[in-house]
Amino acid sequence: MNATANGGVAVSVPARDTRADLTDQTVHAAQADTGQVDHIGQVDQVVTVLREQALATYANASHAPTVVRVSAHDVAVEVRWTAEARPAEPRQTESWATDSRAVDSRAVDSRTAGSRAPESRAPQSPEPGAAADDTAGRFPLCANTVGVFYRAPEPGAAPFVVEGDVIAPGQQVAIVEAMKLMIPVEADRAGLVVEFLVPDGAPVEHGQPVLLLEPAR
Amino acid sequence: MNATANGGVAVSVPARDTRADLTDQTVHAAQADTGQVDHIGQVDQVVTVLREQALATYANASHAPTVVRVSAHDVAVEVRWTAEARPAEPRQTESWATDSRAVDSRAVDSRTAGSRAPESRAPQSPEPGAAADDTAGRFPLCANTVGVFYRAPEPGAAPFVVEGDVIAPGQQVAIVEAMKLMIPVEADRAGLVVEFLVPDGAPVEHGQPVLLLEPAR
C-alpha cells in the first residue's frame, strides 16, 4: 500500500450477531470516506494492492472467512465465499484444524460441545500431523455415551490415569455411568495425558471431548 | 451513451430465472449517483481495469469465491457466482458481456423482457464498446410506458422510421398509445435502425426494448 493510502485501511473482525445463524466470521474493512485516487493507473495499482491484501487476509485467517473487504479511500475490493461451498481440499486447512477445538471445549457449554462432536461412537481424534503451533498434534478422547463421567473406578479409589501418564491403545482411562451401567472409556491410540477436559462426576454427552492427549514422544 | 449519461453505468442487466432469486451469474456495476467520472471513455477504462482486477481476484483465490466486488470512486464492478452455477473456467467470464442480450430480447416474452428492463424511465442502452462479435455496439431503445405500440402516427400513414434509417437524438421513432393518449417514443441518442423488436399494434410494457439500434458510422 502506497503513501496515498493514509485514509486508513481497517481490518477488523466484528463480534458475531447472536442471532445470525447463517453468518460466519467476517473480516471486514471499513471504507474510507475521504480522499481520491485520481488516475486510472493509480487505481489499478491500488486495487492490486488491495486484492493481494484481501487474499492474504483470507489465507492467514485461522478460520475460513466468508467475506473479505479491503478498501482505501474510495477504492475497495470485496471477496465473498459461501459457507456451503467450502473447498474439498483447502490449502490452508491446517490453520483451521480442529486442534484448538479440543482445548476450547473446556470453555464451551455442553450444547456447543455437542454440536462439534464427531460422528462415530468410537473415540475419535482430529486429523493428525496438523499445524506447528504449540498445541501441535494434540488430540482429544471423546465420551462414547451419555452419562456421568468418573475418573476412578469407585469413590475414593485412585484415578485410572493422571496428567503426564502415557497410555496405550485400549487402556481404560475413565468410566461413564449410564443407567447404573459402568461403561469404560478406553483410549483408541497411544498418547500422553495432557489434561482432563471434564471434571470428575460431571455429566457428559456422546462425542464430548473428555481428555486431551498428545503423541507420546 | 454520451457525456450526459452520467446517471448510471450499467455494465449489464442480469438475466432472470423465473424462480431462482439467489442464482444467476451477475456482472453488475453500481450506479454512479454523482458525476465523479465525467467522460464515458474514462468510465470505460475504469470499468475495464476493475473488471480485470475482479477476474484476477477470482483466478488467484485458492477457493472459488462467490462474489468479487471492486470499486474506484463511484464506479464499481461486482461479479457473483452461485454455488450451483460456478464457471468451470473463470477466464470465460468475458463471454458474459451484454452485447448478445439486446439481440436475444426479440425472442423473450414480455414478462422476461420486463424483467430486463432498465430502471429509469428514460430510454437506456447497454454499455458500448464491448466484445468484438458481429453484434458489437448494438443497443435497444425501450418503451417508456405501458400501452400499444405503433410505428406510424395513424393507420395507413408512413412509419416514423424504417430499418436502415439513421436517427438523431430526440427524434420520434414510434408512439405508444395509453388511455387514448399518444405518447411519443423518442431516441435518446443517435443510431442506425437495425430492427423493430415489437410488431406494429402490439402491447408493450414499461422498459420493454422496442427498437434495436447500432452506432451510426
Next chain:
Amino acid sequence: MISKVLIANRGEIAVRVARTCREMGLRTVAVHSSVDRDSAVVRMADESVQIGPGPAKESYLDIPSVIEAARIRGADAIHPGYGFLSENPDFAEVCEAEGFTFVGPPAAVMARLGDKASARAIMVDAGLPLLPGSRDALDSAEKAAALADEIGYPVIVKAVAGGGGRGMAVVRSAADFPRAWAKTKATAQAVFRDGRLYIEKYLDSARHVEIQVLADAHGACVHLGARDCSLQRRHQKLVEESPAPRLPEDTVREMGEVAVRGALAAGYVGAGTFEFLVDPDGRFYFMEVNCRLQVEHPVTEMVTGIDLVREQLRVAAGEPLGYGQHDIAPRGVAIECRVNAEDPARDFAPAPGLLTECALPAGPFVRVDTHAAPGYRIPPLYDSLLAKVIVWAPDRDQAIARMRGALAETRINGPGVATTASFLRDVLDHPRFRAAEHDTGLIGDLTAPAVA
C-alpha cells in the same frame, strides 16, 4: 363474472390477493415497478406487466399505466389492495368507465365516505354516535370556545383539511383555547392552504376499535366482529387483535349493528371497516370508514374462517353474500404483529437492504403473510412492512404465548437490515398489553424518553 384479476399493488398484499385468486381459479396479472420486477407476486402471478420505474408516483400510483396494463393483458377486474390507489375515487371511477370491475365500493360511495364532512353526515343520519363537537367548520374563535365549554375539556382542534396527525391541537382548558385556535388555524392555512377548523371532544385514554363489514350489491350486509388496533406508534398500527379484549359482548354487538346500519345507509358494497374510538367507560364514537381491505384483515379471517379477499371478489362479481349475521361465529383469539424493516434502535428509521437470512415462523395456528424470502432485497422506495405474523389460539393468553414463540423464530438479517420483531416481543410482554389495559398511548410511553 370475473376471470382475470389485475393486482394493482405490491408487497405482501399483492401476494395475499394472488393466493386467493389462484384458489378461486381466477387468472392473475401482477403489475410492478422496475424495482419490483423480481418480486414474489411477479413469480406467483400468471402474467405480469412492468408499469413504470421505481417511484410509486410513476408506477403504482400512475392510473393510466395501471389501466393500460389491465387492457393489454385482458384483465376484467382490478384489485387495489390497500394504500396506493385503493381509496382513490378517481381510480375507481376510471376503472368503471373503462369497463373493469373495481374490487371495492362504487366510486361514488368511496367519494362520499372519503370526505369527512359527508361521511359524518351520513353516519349521523344513520344513528352512529360521534364524538361531541362541531362537525362542521366554525367561523369564529368565540363560537368555538363557547362550544368547547359546552362539550367540556379536553377538546381537540382539527383542521378540516388535516390528516396524518398534522393540523390538530389538544386543548385542556378554556384559558388555553384562543391561543391554540389561532396557532392551529395558522398551521392549517400554511400547510393545507385551508384554515377552516372544527372541534371535537378529546379522549385522553382511548382504544382504537374497528368493525369489519361485508356488503353485497343486493342489500345484504354483515359484520365480522371487532379488531382492536390500539397498539400504534405515531398513528401506525403495530399489533392488532380480534376480538377486542375486555370489550363487553353487548358493546361489540351494538358497534356491529350500527356499522351495518351505516354501511347500508352509505350504499356500501364490498369489504369495509368502520373505525371507532372507545373510551374507558366503553362508550364508542364513530371516526371514519376505510373503503378497502385493511392491513390487519387476517385477524378477522382467523377467528371467523372467512377469506375476506374471496368475499371481496365474489361481491365484486355480483354474487350475493349467501349468509347472514347469525352464520358468523367467531372463535378464539387472533393477533397480528407487523414486522417492519425499521430499526427500533434508531427511532424506527427504515432499514432496507438485502436479506441474507429470512427465516419465518411456522407451525400450529401460525400464519405469515409476506413477500420476503432469503435473497430478497427490500427496496428503500416503499413502505417498510415486511411480514405480518398472525397467530390464532383459543384464548388471548395462549395467543400471546404463541406470538412470542413465533416472533422468536423470526430471523431476518442482512447488511443494513433491521426489523421490529424483537421490539414487538417487548411490546407483547408489557403488563398493560398483557392485561389488555393498553390504549393508543402505550407505544408512545414505551419509546418516549423517560421524563422525571
Next chain:
Amino acid sequence: MISKVLIANRGEIAVRVARTCREMGLRTVAVHSSVDRDSAVVRMADESVQIGPGPAKESYLDIPSVIEAARIRGADAIHPGYGFLSENPDFAEVCEAEGFTFVGPPAAVMARLGDKASARAIMVDAGLPLLPGSRDALDSAEKAAALADEIGYPVIVKAVAGGGGRGMAVVRSAADFPRAWAKTKATAQAVFRDGRLYIEKYLDSARHVEIQVLADAHGACVHLGARDCSLQRRHQKLVEESPAPRLPEDTVREMGEVAVRGALAAGYVGAGTFEFLVDPDGRFYFMEVNCRLQVEHPVTEMVTGIDLVREQLRVAAGEPLGYGQHDIAPRGVAIECRVNAEDPARDFAPAPGLLTECALPAGPFVRVDTHAAPGYRIPPLYDSLLAKVIVWAPDRDQAIARMRGALAETRINGPGVATTASFLRDVLDHPRFRAAEHDTGLIGDLTAPAVA
C-alpha cells in the same frame, strides 16, 4: 407438574413438540444423534444432548442414552413423538421406573393395546365391531377353511406376528385357500419365526378412517372426530383429511362413541387413535389403537382448534381435560399432505441431500410443520418425511384448491433431492379423490404399470 420436557425424537415432530412446550412455558431438552447436531429442534430447544451416532439404533432408539440425557439435564417429562420409542412399552416403563413422566398412556395400557390379541379382546368386550374372523390363531388349515366358508370370501390370512404388510395373503375362493394358507404359514415361520395364522374378512374397497381420542387420568374421555387416511402408498399415508368426506354424521358419531368406550375400557390416558376400516356401505370395523400422537394429528387440530400436544402434556401432568364431548365443535375441512424426500420418478426411492432451495407455502389458513430450511442437509439415515403441508377451508373443494396452491408454492431443491410435492398435486387432481370416492387402493392404481 412438568417443568422441563425432553423430546425423544427428531425432525418435524420434535420441532412441533418444542413449539408447544415453549408456548406453555416449559423448558425443553432436545436429544439428537451426531448427524442431527445442527437440526432445527436443537436450535429451538433450551438445551440439547447428543445421545449417540447417526444410526437410530444407537441414538434415538437407545433407551439408556435417552434416559441418561433426561437425568443429566434434569428433565421431568419425556415426549416420545411418533415412531422411534413412542410405542415401546419397555421405554414407557423405564421412564416411569426412573421417575420421568412419560407423555403417553401408562406402560401397561400400551402393552395391552400393542398386542393384537389382547387389544381385540378388550375392544370386543367394549362392544366395538371387528371384521368377521378367527381373532385367535387357528391350529389347522381345515378349521381355517371352514371358517372362511362361514364368513365368506374374500378373506385375508394373516400371521399373528406379522406387520408392515408382510405375512398376509388375500384369498378369493375356497379352491385357493389351502395353498395360500400353507404359503403364508411358511413365510411367517421364516420371517417372524412364528407360524401362527388367523383369518379375517377381506374388504376389497375400504377406507381407512380413524378417530382421535383424548383421555385424562380422571376418567374423562372425548373424541375429536374422524380423519380419513385412505390415500396411502404401500401402507404409507400420503394425504389425510378431517372430517372424513362422504361419511354420514351418524356413522362418525357412532365411531366416536365406540372409540371413547374402548379407550375407557382399556384405561387409556392421553391422546390416542382408533383405526377403523369402513366398507362402501358405511359399516366400520375396529383395527387397532395407536398409543401415540399421529403424524396426521394437525388436521384434527385445524378443525377443532385444539392443540393436541398441549393436551398430551396437560393430561400427562395429571390435569383434568376440563371439557366434555359437547364442547368439541369441529369446523370446516383440513387436509394434510406429506412432502417426502422421495423421487416419484424412481419408485419413491429416498432422495436425500442438501437443500439449496427450500421455499415453503404460507398465507391464509396454510400451516407447515417442518424441520427443513434452506441449507438443511437431509440425512439418508432416517425416514423421508420432510414437511407436512396442512390447509384449512370452510369446505372440501376450497381446501383442495388451497392445498393445490400451497403445493405449487413449495420449491424444495438441491443436488440429488427430489420430493413428492408435485406427485401430491396430481393425486389431489384425481377425479376419485375430488369426489371423495377413493379408497386405500387409489395410489396403487395410480402408480401401478398399466395392464391390459
